[in-house]
Amino acid sequence: MxxxxxxxxxxxxxxxxxxxxxxxxxxxxxxxPKKPRLETCDRDDTENKLEARLGGILCCAVCLDLPRSAVYQCSNGHLMCAGCFTHLLADARIRDETATCPNCRVEISRSLATRNLAVEKAVSELPADCQFCGHKFPRNSLDRHVAELCEERPVRCQYNLLGCGWRGPHHEVNSHQQQCQHPTHTGAQVFSHLQKQAEAAQEASKTFNQIMSVLSFEKITFNDLQLKPYRTDEFIHKLFYETSRFSALGYQWVIKARLNDNQKDPHLTCNRFLTYQLIVKSKPSNPMTVHFMVLRGPFGDTRVDPHICQFEFTEGNTESPFFALPLPDSAECNKLLAARIIDFRLMMGMVTK
Ligand SMILES: [Zn+2]
Ligand SMILES: [Zn+2]
Ligand SMILES: [Zn+2]
Ligand SMILES: [Zn+2]
Structure with a gap:
């Protein structure tokens, strides 16, 4: 009108x-144009609504987020993202209970729950916003866009090794680098910066050098071991792990591990870690200093960072303190808890006096 x-x-x-x-x-x-415009408008709207509706349907029943990797479902079809699924199994291990689906309480386990590939694929096609430019992309191509293509992604100046602290959007980096003063600095000006980098590189190679030195010890052994879960006899049956006895370096040993340093209610926290100690079962007649390190080994897929521990065992001191099992994060710890048995390889080295 x-x-x-x-x-x-x-x-x-x-x-x-x-x-x-x-x-x-x-x-x-x-x-x-009015009609198409209306139509596109409508389609945008319906697409948005459809995406929102699909998002609501395909989200994880526990954290309500859209799953980023694998999707599991209980025998009744309730969806859980891989992180929440592992967390539920880990919680059940800590509490000594059967893991159940939070929606319908049916038992869940690695064998009772299944992947849902159709949902995984559908989620990967749903759009997500790029955190830098705000444009929408299908989830399966967002990582590449953010890492390689986005013009707004933050990058550093190529002369940052010379001390340039510039950081800005990718589309500005060329114009900055053309004016950047750092390539013209004298050796004296960049010296302190290069020295800092040399120190950092030295620090990074420290573990490597330690391992190399242990490898050249006179006595060195590798044992492929299994930590199995047990319960303490206390009123609250606390979870702990222990290996069977094994022989190495002419002695009998055992490894014990515990969760969150025996914190009271580890199931109430999302921050989870394991610590372990080495115990000698046959009493040493002379003090002996043992270097030891947990490795992934051929039968497990534990992502442990290499870290050498050291302890002097004596007649009166047969148990080492608890050392952190160097896992990358709590999610990795949940993975170990969920899997029941923890497979690993122990490297031990001893210098004889
Ligand atoms: Zn979840
Ligand atoms: Zn269910
Ligand atoms: Zn972007
Ligand atoms: Zn610069």
Missing amino acids: TEPPSTSSSVSVSGSVVAEKRCEESKGDEVS
Whole structure:
């Protein structure tokens, strides 16, 4: 109803045949684009709604987020993301209970729950916003966009090794680098910066050098071991892990591990870690200093960082303190708890005096 006046006004302004023709065209335009415009608008709306609805349906029943990797389902079809699924299994291990689906309470385990590949694929096609430029991309291509293609992704100046602290969006890096003063600095000016880097590199190679030195010890052994879960006899049956006895370096040993340093309710926290100690079972006649390190080994997939521990065992001191099992994060710890048995390799080295 409001359109006719605007058309007539345009005619009266131009007042020519051409203008009239244009006007007719525009009139036609008004009719034809209007519909598609409405349609696209509608489609955008419905797509958005559909995406939102799908998001609500395909999200994890525990954390309500859209799963980023594997999706598991209970035997009744309730969905859980890999992180929450592992967390539920780990919680059950800590509490000495059977893990159950939070929706329907049916038992869940690695063998009772299944992957849902269709949901994984559907989620990977749903759009997500790039955190830097705000544009939408299918989830399966977002990582590549953020890492390689986004013009707004933050990057460093290529002369940051010379001390340039510039950091900005990718589309500005070239113009910055053209004006960057750091390549013209003298050796004296960049010296302190290079020295810091040399120190950092030295620090990074420390563990490596330690391992190399242990490898050259006179006595060195590797044992592939299994930590199995047990319960303490106290009123609250606390979870702990222990290996069977094994022989190494002419002695009998055992490894014990515990969760969150025996914290009271480890199931109430998301921050989880394991610590372990080495115990000698046959009493040493002379003090002996043993270097030891937990490695992934051929039968496990534990992601442990290499870290050498050291302890002097004596007749009266047969148990080492608890050392951290160097796991990358709590999720990795949950993975170990969920898997029941922890497979690993123990390297031990001893210098004989
Ligand atoms: Zn989840
Ligand atoms: Zn269920
Ligand atoms: Zn982007
Ligand atoms: Zn620069």
